[in-house]
Amino acid sequence: MIPFLDLKRETDRYASEIKEAVSRVVSSGWYIQGQEKERFENDFSSYCGVAHCIGVGNGLDAICLILKAYIEMGVMEEGDEVILPANTFIATALAVSQCGLVPVLADCDIQTFNIDPISVIERITSKTKAIIAVHLFGRVAPMQELSEIANKYNLKLIEDAAQAHGAIYQGKKTGNLADAAAFSFYPTKNLGALGDAGAVTTNSADISDLIRCFSNYGSDSKYFHRYKGLNSRLDEIQAAILSVRLKYLDADNRNRRQIVDRYSVEIDNKDILLPTKGSDGEHVFHLYVIRSTQRDRLQSYLIENEIQTQIHYPLPIHKQQAYAEFEKQNLRMTELLNNEILSLPLYSSLSTKEIDKIIYALNNWQE
Numbered sequence: 316m317i318p319f320l321d322l323k324r325e326t327d328r329y330a331s332e333i334k335e336a337v338s339r340v341v342s343s344g345w346y347i348q349g350q351e352k353e354r355f356e357n358d359f360s361s362y363c364g365v366a367h368c369i370g371v372g373n374g375l376d377a378i379c380l381i382l383k384a385y386i387e388m389g390v391m392e393e394g395d396e397v398i399l400p401a402n403t404f405i406a407t408a409l410a411v412s413q414c415g416l417v418p419v420l421a422d423c424d425i426q427t428f429n430i431d432p433i434s435v436i437e438r439i440t441s442k443t444k445a446i447i448a449v450h451l452f453g454r455v456a457p458m459q460e461l462s463e464i465a466n467k468y469n470l471k472l473i474e475d476a477a478q479a480h481g482a483i484y485q486g487k488k489t490g491n492l493a494d495a496a497a498f499s500f501y502p503t504k505n506l507g508a509l510g511d512a513g514a515v516t517t518n519s520a521d522i523s524d525l526i527r528c529f530s531n532y533g534s535d536s537k538y539f540h541r542y543k544g545l546n547s548r549l550d551e552i553q554a555a556i557l558s559v560r561l562k563y564l565d566a567d568n569r570n571r572r573q574i575v576d577r578y579s580v581e582i583d584n585k586d587i588l589l590p591t592k593g594s595d596g597e598h599v600f601h602l603y604v605i606r607s608t609q610r611d612r613l614q615s616y617l618i619e620n621e622i623q624t625q626i627h628y629p630l631p632i633h634k635q636q637a638y639a640e641f642e643k644q645n646l647r648m649t650e651l652l653n654n655e656i657l658s659l660p661l662y663s664s665l666s667t668k669e670i671d672k673i674i675y676a677l678n679n680w681q682e
């Protein structure tokens with residue numbers, strides 16, 4: 316069976332460097348808020364071309380902390396609305412809810428899978444304070460249109476860059492395309508730790524200072540607390556591992572794109588729709604998502620051919636029990652896509668033979 320993702324194989328590629336990094340932390344005697352975190356924050360902010368990076372506990376917290384900073388700054392208050400795509404991982408909405416704000420779901424563009432700017436405009440009210448743009452599956456959201464909307468309606472623009480480390484849009488990297496950006500380093504992401512980890516990047520010193528303080532019990536010096544903060548910190552072991560993996564991020568993204576180049580050229584089946592790359596930058600293909608009107612049958616066929624696939628995501632946010640209040644919302648494109656999408660294996664350690672087999676199976680499928 317070709318696994319959808321083989322994290323052991325992926326990690327094994329740098330196992331000795333990772334073990335060395337972990338062992339350095341183990342013998343340092345310093346495990347939280349130390350120089351490994353500081354080093355990774357500096358490396359990652361330079362990589363993104365952004366002024367500040369704050370390592371936090373995970374991607375959900377990263378989004379939450381940005382919103383909490385805006386609440387603290389008086390930019391928004393409980394009950395205000397934040398527009399985000401219906402077509403995303405539920406964390407984007409949960410972060411908004413957790414901060415006492417109201418998530419408002421916008422529909423997506425059927426070609427790019429990303430948030431549709433027209434749908435965003437339709438949902439703006441006097442309570443709207445921010446837009447969260449998710450760079451879904453590694454493709455940057457339409458940031459130019461979104462920033463024009465944000466400027467016009469005086470809204471904050473936030474990136475959920477959890478799926479797009481290293482992606483480029485109009486010459487700039489993700490993390491540097493809005494007022495602030497949230498990253499997740501969950502193990503399966505393009506830049507993954509070996510546990511939970513996340514970061515916020517921003518060019519605003521005010522947001523950076525606030526989040527640094529907020530994520531560490533609201534403390535700006537030990538045992539003195541300026542805010543009712545929380546505990547969400549990037550630990551030293553994960554930071555040391557991430558510094559190793561960051562060195563290989565561009566090469567890994569290139570590997571992904573090379574496999575994508577083969578998929579796009581060689582998969583040739585009139586009943587299968589392939590994703591596009593876009594022309595405004597560099598897509599990093601966190602996921603390679605194809606479409607078929609017979610998706611469930613295609614997935615079973617691939618399993619019979621020893622190819623594991625996944626569905627991202629099997630149930631949109633407004634159909635989840637957790638958001639039963641949104642059940643009746645009209646999100647046509649999101650729902651249409653939801654029944655057709657299928658994610659193929661796509662990772663650096665996929666062998667040529669495995670790629671051949673995936674292409675062969677898809678080309679020999681009949682509806």
Ligand SMILES: *Cc1c(COP(=O)(O)O)cnc(C)c1O
Nearest residue numbers: 373374375404406407477499501
């Ligand atoms: C993974 C992911 C998150 C959440 O990250 P965690 O580190 O698991 O909290 C948020 N948004 C998107 C789009 C994601 O893919």
